[in-house]
Amino acid sequence: MEKQESNITPVQEPVSQSVTKAEMINVKMFALGIIGIIVLAILISAGIGIYRVYAKVSTDTFTYTVAKILRLPAAKINGTTIMYSDFVDDLKAINILRAYDIANSGASANLTAEQMSDQVLWRLLNNILISDAAKNFDIKAEQVDADEIKAQIMKQFKNEEEASVALKERYGWTMSEYENKVIKYYILQQKLSDVISTDKKSRDEVFMQADEVLKKIQAGANFEDMAKQYSQDGTADSGGDLGWFGQGDMVPQFEAAVFTLEKGELGPEVIESPYGFHIVRVDDKKVEDKAEQIKARHIFFRLPSLETYLENTTKKAQIHLYIKAHNPFDALVVEQ
Numbered sequence: 001m002e003k004q005e006s007n008i009t010p011v012q013e014p015v016s017q018s019v020t021k022a023e024m025i026n027v028k029m030f031a032l033g034i035i036g037i038i039v040l041a042i043l044i045s046a047g048i049g050i051y052r053v054y055a056k057v058s059t060d061t062f063t064y065t066v067a068k069i070l071r072l073p074a075a076k077i078n079g080t081t082i083m084y085s086d087f088v089d090d091l092k093a094i095n096i097l098r099a100y101d102i103a104n105s106g107a108s109a110n111l112t113a114e115q116m117s118d119q120v121l122w123r124l125l126n127n128i129l130i131s132d133a134a135k136n137f138d139i140k141a142e143q144v145d146a147d148e149i150k151a152q153i154m155k156q157f158k159n160e161e162e163a164s165v166a167l168k169e170r171y172g173w174t175m176s177e178y179e180n181k182v183i184k185y186y187i188l189q190q191k192l193s194d195v196i197s198t199d200k201k202s203r204d205e206v207f208m209q210a211d212e213v214l215k216k217i218q219a220g221a222n223f224e225d226m227a228k229q230y231s232q233d234g235t236a237d238s239g240g241d242l243g244w245f246g247q248g249d250m251v252p253q254f255e256a257a258v259f260t261l262e263k264g265e266l267g268p269e270v271i272e273s274p275y276g277f278h279i280v281r282v283d284d285k286k287v288e289d290k291a292e293q294i295k296a297r298h299i300f301f302r303l304p305s306l307e308t309y310l311e312n313t314t315k316k317a318q319i320h321l322y323i324k325a326h327n328p329f330d331a332l333v334v335e336q
Contacts (some may be wrong), residue, residue: 045066046066046070048062048066049062049063049065049066049067049070049072050066050070050072052066053066053067053072053084053323054072054322054323054324055324056324057117057323057324057325059088059091059092064085064088067083067084067085067088068083068084068085071083072084072085073322074086074087074121074321074322074323075087075121075124075125075319075320075321075322075323076318076319076320076322077125077128077129077317077318077319078128078132078317078318079318080128080132082121082124082125082128084323086124087120087121087124087323090120090123090124090181091116091117091120092172093171093172093173093181094108094111094116094119094120095116096169096170096171096172097170097171098111098116100169100170114326117325117326118326118328121321121325121328121329122328125314125317125319125329126185126310127185129310129313129314129317130185130188130189130192130310131185131188132313133188133192133306133309133310133313134188134191134192137192137195137196139188139191139192139195141183141184141185141187141188141191142187145187146179146183146184146187149183149186149187150175150179150183160175163175189306192306192309193305193306196304196305196306196309197303197304197305197306199304202304203303203304205304206276206277206301206302206303206304207270207272207277207301209230209301210270210277210278210279210299210301211270213226213230213279213299214267214269214270214279217266217279218266223239223240223266223281223297223299224239224240224297225239226279226299227239227240227297227298227299228240230299230301231298231299231300231301232276232300232301232302232308233300233302235297235298235300239297240281240297240298240299240300241297242295242296242297242298243295244286244293244294244295245293245294245296246288246291246292246293246294247259247291247292251273251274251275253271253272253273253274254271254273254278254280257269257271257280258271258280258282258294258296259292259294261280261281261282262282262285263282263283263284263285264281264282264283265281265282266279266280266281267279267280267281275300275302275303276300276301276302276303277300277301277303278298278299278300278301279298279299280296280297280298281296281297281298282294282295282296283295283296283297
């Protein structure tokens, strides 16, 4: 038999396969190039945004968006961060308030840019300290408390829509934003004030401090020096000098103790008044128009209050300002 030739053609690798691989490599390289461009653009945008935050303190939408996405800090208080976006939000609100007050002859009409920035930073600092204090005293702002305050606010307006318009005009905030930024902290402050002012332990600590200072004076310490160091009112710089006064000029508890002392005599005990504790010394006495006049000094120790609590906490706070804005905390930094 004759050998028949096979008509089966051997399988050959397609000529186009090598071309396809090259195309795939080109596509990958193109994709990587695009990704690289995007990443570079993001990095450049981030760099510009960061520069505008920390060198320029810009508040435009681009800078604000970058700061919010990257969670850039404006400051840090005792380890808690104040976000730059929050700083910008509040700064915009106070600018809106100033514009409103300019049109309506309000109290904020004459605020400068520096003063507005200072107020915002102080408010954000205060909010952190209040939040920390609330945790320490196990205090919370309940929704029922917020609803009660909102109900009081609503009495000033015809309806909710009118109230919302007023908030937008004055702060640029919705009622929800106003509740979160203002009402919440107002509630915490009120509750903290009640707890701190009635705390017996804190009250006893103030009395013991006053009693220790009195004992130092009795042991020979200079009254004026002790007043400058410890007194917590405006007389501290003058060594506790109260000047001349007569009956009815001071609170009854204070007068009852002071008017029994002789010229040059130091009060033997710490005096308690509605305002706090006093160490007193009578420097001189005279009669004028048939009424006795006394020249005295005192060292004043305030009763526990939210104001004194926050003041003392602020002085001890670790504060770091990162943005190139006026630093309202400079004086505190010096004291630390």
